[in-house]
Amino acid sequence: MRWRIAALLFLATTLNHLDRQVLGILAPSLQRDYHISESEYGLIVTAFQGAFAIGLVSMGWLIDRFGLRLMYSVTVVIWSLACMAHGLGRSFAGFAAARVGLGYGEAGNFPAFVKVVGQWFPLKERALVAGIVNSGANVGAILAPLLVPYLALHYGWKSAFAATGSLGFLWVGLWLLLYRKPQEHPRLSPEERAWIEQDGILPENTRTSYRALLGLRTTWGIALARFFTDPVWWIFLYWLPKFLQKEHGLALGKVGLPLMVIYLVADAGSIAGGWLSSFLLKKGYSLNFARKTTMLIAAIGVMPVFFASRTGDLWSAVALVSLAVAAHQAWAANIFTLHSDLFPPAQVASATGLTGMIGSIGGMLVAPLVGWILDTTGSYLLIFSGASLAYLFGWALLQLCVPRMKAATQG
Template sequence: MQVRYRWVVAALLFFAGMLNYLDRAALSIVAPIVKTELHINDAQLGILFSSFFIGYCVFCFIGGWAADKYGPRKVFALAAGFWSVFCGATAFAGSFATLMVARVAFGVAEGPMGTTTNKAISNWFPRSEAGRAVGLTNAGQPLGAAIAAPIVGLVAYQFGWRISFVVIAVLGFAWIGVWWRCFRDHPQDHPAVSPQEVAEIVADGHTNVAADGGAEVKSEGVMRYLLSLPVLGVAVAFFAFNYVLYFFLSWLPSYFTDYQHLDIKHMSVVGVLPWLGATAGFVLGGMLSDGLYKKTGDVLFARKTVIMLGLGIAAVCVLLVSRVSSLVPAVTLIAIASLFAFMTPQACWSLLQDIVPSERIGATGGFVHLLANLAGILSPSITGFLIQYGAGYSSAFVMASALGCIGMIVLAVCVRPAKVSRLRGAPV
């Protein structure tokens, strides 16, 4: 039986996500060492974590627009090249200021990643496989964060923290070579894709179809979609997930070393567990979302159910972490929270594909990603200030839990079949 080439594309995107989050998590893993060497306090460290998202948020939108205009092949290759350069440049930082410059530039380069991935999936996968495709490809992201703990932590322990950033940069350039050789913007442009597979993708593609499965409808100008309640509802739910994500990504290593009193060697092992849960959440969320869609025939119900279930259970677990002090229950609750929280982003991306026509998905996805990643600016900084000047880690967990609940409620109110049908210009 011939292997469908679109799953090769999924593998390329999987490894891109893995490298992307390996890059991002590296600083948080070595943060206890960097704080001492560069004389940085917790509040400054929070600002450093947040500075990544200053450029990142803007280029989420620019990257999505560019993917619509120039195609994901060129945009992804260029972005990966720049983020590898600036990841490597982190190794040469000698102060808080130079490290911040490197982080801002690094964020600019990584900005197009999420929306370009979604554009590639929209081009290459039929609608009935969108949840699985997004879930499986994005599963590389928490897996990258998981392997960052032992790889970066142990390399830093043996050879110094700077060497780890150079190694990651080299891996990025290796991926670019494979991507450029193996990927094309559309399946019909690739010689390895059979006419049967092209027909299968096109027959169930993300075309301009009404939310109720009705006739083809005409796409409007992009601003109509950007400012609509369904799109903004998805953005708020995505923001809530990202707040929890960037809290974990930035501060879990410091939580384990400062609050649970682990050294960097043991933290590198324990720190893997939440991200393994997150990896499982990505895959299970995509499968559950597509399974509900096939069972009910209601794509909005399927995507929304997964998002609300994920955010709700994650919010409860994160709240409970604020009430425990020993290591085992804390790690268990964080791992469960990660599993359920990470069921939501692929459902958000898939839901967006079912709200917005395919020719607007890059720009609209970029706008949603921009709004959602404002959490990347707020979450690390707010957490740093709560730890430094407030009630410590407990209040930071409570804040993350509250935002998860808010995201769930807003999604339920804003994303409804009647609103989506009106947005798509279809009969209600």
Template sequence: MASTKKIKGLRWWIIGVVMLGTVLNYLTRSSLSAAAPTLKDQLHITVEQYSYVVAAFQACYTVMQPVAGFILDSVGVKIGLAIFCVAWSLTNMLHAFANSWQSLAFFRGLMGMAEAAVIPAGMKSVTEWFPAKERSIATGWFNIGSSIGGMLAPPLVIACIQLYNWETAFVVTGALGFVWVALWLLFFRLPSKHPNITDEERQYIQDGQEVAHKNDKSKPSVRQIIKRKEFWGIAIPKFLAEPAWQTFNFWIPLYLSSVRHMDLKSIAMFAWIPFLAADLGCVVGGYLSPLMMKWFKVSLITSRKLVVITGAICMLAPAAIGLVASPYTAIALFCVGCFAHQTISGSLITLSSDVFSKNSIGTANGLTGMAGYLGATIFSLIVGVVASKIGYDPLFVCLSLFDVIGAVIVCLLIRNSATNSPVSV
């Protein structure tokens, strides 16, 4: 960078840029669900065919997650994430050329491969730029981008549809990624190489790393990673938790249209609100971990477990969606579910940085993310088949129970001594 001015608290500016990239990633991802009622009519897509389109994204995302993590660990997060962002922006714009559910699924699959890098890249950035005690907070702030993107999609996409057409919506949301890539390449460096970081902050980050992360040169193989029970203590709960978030992302507008009979204008007005609640879940979940360490004098790992348990209890709310008559009460229960899921998700993502070395975090997070999206893909296909026959209500109950089971597994498989050094607040 040309300027050598020192910036106090530079790590928070870095995570702000990561968050902005996550916003754009989820804006493109959520554009499909916001446009779904229109696409369903204009391309003559059935609910089951829509589930195939959703599953195409999720299946390709599933396969690509560990590959993306390996690439990020190999070439570095700066260049790696920039390449992936260009790819997902282009493929999102290509959606405008779709003329059937098959072509839409094809472009969606390509975008799933490109978007698979965002969470591993975010966690790799957090691991490199933050001491252990601040990682859950940093993760919460970058992960908030996922729900902000989901929140912005309904009003932006529907405005484009009403002013122009659905094709324009995909072009506009995709083009924004190119602006972010320029900002990312200009601003991001590692702490050891960034000219704008103060000496005090660089030392603070280094001193706050666990013993296993300091001067760590090791790079465990995939086989070594998956042999650890801590890996399964994250991967299985993600397999169980991710279907909820993907259901909220891809099915809420269609559910409000087909079951609650809301028109496009009403969906634009209300479908973003659950994602605002998800924003709060990201932030609150991030701060809960250090607060629990302070209040209850528990270890770092135990604090993460307590956040997962808290989120799992709150996730019981969506199970009651089928019992309420008002669509607005249903939206309120979706809000609780989105809040709950993001507290769980943030804690599970952060656990990866707690139990894996910084040189393997991209690969490890990609592998656990693969497990999550495998669960999401399977569940989306089930939604497509079951929703039109018996309705959505039993599926919402399943999503709630999945997270309760996941919380139990986290507690059983992840040891409190999984990190190599205690962290104080």
């Protein structure tokens, strides 16, 4: 049963990134047709990230307060409606408004799935499951360049937003049918319940404030690491299709294959990062060693992306970006898992939302900077240079703030 729950989380994360990616693929055409500059596009991305940051904090609290079954459904409905609303856009302001709704709704996915993983899986399985669930982001990013150009070219660009947004309502039906807490699930066997609860159960009735969370070094260690690394994922998500089209002359109908390769490799990275961390735990290594070693390997793996803007060969650039995105996903699988590792169950969604908000603030600051760099220099060199070092810096800050990790379930 726990793997069926994980499959639902994977599907939600896939839809989350499928809906998010549509605008990035259509951006060159929409910018041309509606006279949207690179700087304005950067502000559209910033509008999404601002709403995403607010959504992370508010949705995290609402999930802890009112429960996963209700609030996960609400967040998917909000983002699905907002995705469909993009079809009404006719200007910079119109698309920015739709992105606000999408960002607010999509933010709830991450506090929700991290909390569910903490509920339904023992410590030694969590990173692997988080890696599998997080790989849904790459599946969504793969599906988008396959579906969106076809829909846009055959049925008009509005159909791409309408079709992808409508899928969320099907997911909500499955979620309401299948999800319950492990302690309340009528179809969970005693043997599987014992496996899930092998680390012990902390009480769910404790509550904390964001002020209290901000007073913890653990919160700041994760938050600062996310502040410097989350923006890199936003850059890949929003500017990668544009990078391939501008730097390598790919038309809208030709961008699908390189993006599919990049995100397939990213899928492997997400699962491998979760697997390695879980493998080290099963071999008897400490939580501190398992999580941080995996994250350090991932941070080093991002560094070669520096050369992606220096090569004129399409597939060399694709290889370098593929490695970086795979390393990011290995990193993300572990940093998401840290929330359920280090915080009590009743605080997991709130802590995830809070650190995610700080990561999104980093994205808000970087997005207009990327647009300004491209408007000013026309080059991706500075952008990839910063991305190549961000993870090592984030890892160092995590180590500084949280030199020794200890799981909440260990007392």
